[in-house]
Amino acid sequence: MSQIDTYSHDVSGEKEFGFAQSIKVGDTIYVSGQLSHDAEGTFLYPDDLGAQLQQVWSNLDAVLRYHGVTRNQVALDTVFVVDLHENAAAIAASHLAYFGDHRPTSTTVGAAALFFPGQLVEINVIVDTRLPA
DSSP states (O other): HHHEEEEEEOOOOOHHHHHOOOEEEETTEEEEESSBBBHHHTTOTTTTTHHHHHHHHHHHHHHHHHHHHHHHHHHEEEEEEEEEHHHHHHOOOOOOOOHHTTTEEEEEEEEESSSSSSEEEEEEEEETTTTTO
């Protein structure tokens, strides 16, 4: 039987909505949608896509660190973005900057709205720990 390990940022919303930031089952880590919030769970940078992306990647790094993996082990990411056509170039540039030479599979989905007013992006990933770090 596989050992299950979960991680939470311990921010508001996790308990109220009943989710963890990640769950590791065997060699796979499923990471919930990461968004732009601080350590207390306060949503940051409404309507500022660049700042939101920086915070999203930072929050994702915290999840990856907990599990002792790197961004090179991300096998799949899904990006949800408001105003997809207007924001596509910024999303692509940020994605390239974050992953460098690593190329995970990726899906980008346009969204009419996300949870918080002014929230423009949310990114979830699946990690395969068997990939080289």
